[in-house]
Amino acid sequence: MALFESMLLLCLLAIALLPLSRKLSLPYPTVLAAAGLAVAAMPWSPEIAIDPQLALVLFIAPALLDAAYDMPLRTLRRFWLPTVSLAAVAVILTALAVAWLGVAWKGMPWAVALALGAIVAPPDAAAAAAMLSRLHLPRRTVQVLTAESLLNDAVALLLFGAAVAAGMSDRGFAETLPVMALAIPGGLVLGFLLGRIYVVFAPRLSGTLGATLFEFTATFGVWVVAEELHASPILAVVAYAMVVAHHLPSKQPPRDRVHSYSVWAAIVFFGNVVAFLLLGLQARTIVGKMHGAELAQALVFAGTALAVVIAVRVAWVMLYNRVLNLAWPRRRDNPTLKQGVVASWCGMRGLVTLATALALPAQFPSRDLIVLTALTVVVGTLVFQGSTLALLVRWMRFGPDQSFDEELARARLALLDTAEEALGDDRTEAAEHLRTSYADARDAIASGSLPQAEQRIFALKREGIEARREKLHAMRRAGEIEDDVFHAIENELDWAQLAATSPEELEIVEG
Template identity: 55%
Template sequence: MALFENMLILVLVAIVLLQVSRRLSVPYPTMLALAGVLVAALPWAPDIAIDPQLALALFIAPALLDAAYDFAPREARRFWLPLFALAAIAVVLTTAAVAWAGVAIVGLPLAAAIALGALVAPPDAAAATAMLGRFALPRRTVTVLKGESLFNDAVALLIFSAAVVAATSTETSTAQMFGIAIAVPGGVVLGILFARCYLMIAPHLAGTLGGRLLEFVAGFGAWIIAERLHLSAVMTMVALAMTLARYGPERQSPHDRIHSYAIWEVVVFLLNVLAFLLMGLQARAIILRHDLDQLWPALSFAGIVLLIAIAVRLVWVLFYNRLVNYWPRLLGPLTPPTLAQGILVGWCGMRGVLTLAAALALPMGFPGRDLILLSALAVVLGTLILQGLTLGPLITLLNFAPDESFDEAVTKTRLALLDAALGELGGNESDAAQHLREAYLSDRATAEKGLHPRSVGDINDLCRDGIAAKRAKLAAMRRSGEIEDDVFHAMQEELDWIELAASPPDWVEIEES
């Protein structure tokens, strides 16, 4: 009950801070981090632990599904070099630098120091994209950052898993290391197979609550089975989500898709809230059971780890940026990134839920566990606050030229779809066909100007005004007792769908903060 009560308090604090986030253009994970620390600092906050394996499944699986669903495999092939530089080399360099500091400064065992390095190495692009979406930035930069968040998690967790095995096993056998080596390809195969099975079953549950529950069973079930088979659960989730994103939308009804997106957004956000709360509670417990003589050296080391994590990424990204500008052939058909893009990517190193969840997943009795947890929390809080609060001013200072390629592609696609609809009418000259043809041509004329057909036009304005009048009349009929509540709710839902159809997407979408 204590966890649930504190969870409600944290959600309330998060709601308030998220309004501040929106007004100050601060990434919402920064506010979640502050909320977690504030609630954990309350005198009555309980000491709550979580099962290590549950932490990874509960927090990482849905976050990866949500992120991987929006990243196409062809984008990974197109941007393979920058993704490799960020998701592999940057992670390895950061892990090595932090591990060296752990061994040299505080005397951590090598395996434990590597585990710490792997924990703090992968940035969480969700924290960056929460901010980047508010600015007109180069589309390529945002795409690379999104892809990085997927693949750096896999690399970091693979190193982390190997380090934990080495630190907790009396003898590390060749079979264990071989199992770790095949974990990634095996996870990819399992994810694809899981997606194929889901795509065969899901149509039979379309339009039902069982269909929504199946999504959760498939997501968390894939993670658990991958863990049982000692495969990479991260790559299983990435492969599962990418396969579903490739083949699923064409088989899913709009009604199911709207419900699914809304549910997953709430679940991922709520789990992020819980992760920050649990990490704050863990840090509070560590601080309370240590005296100041022990605590200050630990906090000093955590600060050093924070500086290393920020500096290594920034230095490597700028080195890579200059390298590909000096030898542009390395990028093939891609245009080398500008120095401003390199600075932005290098500064988008905010750590997030993966670092928190993996830290919580460390087994009890792990060498230097308290120090590693404190350092992980310091890196998450430090990067979210320092980099998160300065990212907006940095983007303004860099003064990027607006990238209109996305809007141009949307306009081109919209026109192609309207042409397909006009072609379907063919030579049909009925009154209904003539009316629809006029509507399509009007929409096409609006789309040619780069505008959404539902954002302008007297008909759409009149339609929305009419819907508002219908809502007022419906509410009055309910209040007077002229209709029962079941009729009211049925008609309200009907008006909701009509209003969605008469409004451009950006007027009705849910904001992240």
């Protein structure tokens, strides 16, 4: 019960503090880190260990699904150069730099040191992108960071898996590398096949609770099946999610899609909450076992690793930025110096670092030091970089980026043309009314006033729905209708209100 009580307390703290993170423009993991450490520091918090394999599948599978579902292949192809630079080169350089620190300072074997490097290497770019989307940034910068959030996790987790296997084996990398060479293509092929199978069967469960259960079973099942077949579960989940995201939307009704998005957003968020609590509890136990000079040396090492992690990303991103602009000065998609500075500072660590630290086997060499270092890097980057990122963006004073609005206007015009063509030769009063509304919408798009016009229409519709809702509740209180009728009409009004709500208001935020 003590663990469950700690989780409830942490959830309450998160609920209370998350609105503050939005008000102060802080990434929400920053608040979770503070809350998790506060709960873990309480004397009645329990000591707990989690099965390493369970930690990976429990925390990583939903995070990979969430990132991969929102990242189409065409976006990866378009931004392949900056994505590879951030998600592969920067992660590998960071892992090697931290590994060298572990070997040179603490005398760790290379496999053990590389495991530490892989744990702290991948930034939680998704959290940074979620916050940056609220600020005035070039659209391309946010898209690149979103692409990075998927691939840097995959690269770091592959390094982590190879390093842990080598660290626990007498033969080291000589035994693990051939296995990884087969596991990588095997995971991609398996994920693709299972994704296509899911797309065939999922529509048959449409509109049922079984559809949501099938989503959970399939996602975690892909990971388990890949492990049983000795394929890469990481790449299997990535390939599976991208296949589903490409094929399923045209076969999925809106109600199922809205329900699915909200459920998975809550699951990923709750995974962050639990991961911060569990790692905080383990860190408290580790600190309790260390005393005096040993603890001081461990904290100094962890602080140095934090500095290395930040420095390597800043150095590499700025080097890449300047070399690209000097070598190909006329290249249209070259990032500006301002974009490079912001991207280099989006290095906050989060869920992947927490989950991989929890996934270390209990017998792994230098485990206590690695876990303490991981927590220091997560908290340090969230507090130091997370608290200053919004200030940095405002100081840079980026110019307005109209590409999203222009593309949105073109898409709206194309959809209006299609809707009008669907009316055909129908000349009824209702059809003429729709034609008039389509013409008004075109004029509003041309003048750039469609968002304001839409918001006024939505507001009027919602006022009517709220009036009907108040009358419905009054009829129920007066006993004029039974509860079954009340709930049926309430359901109708709920869907009508969703339809009369602008897309911006439908977005689910962290707090």
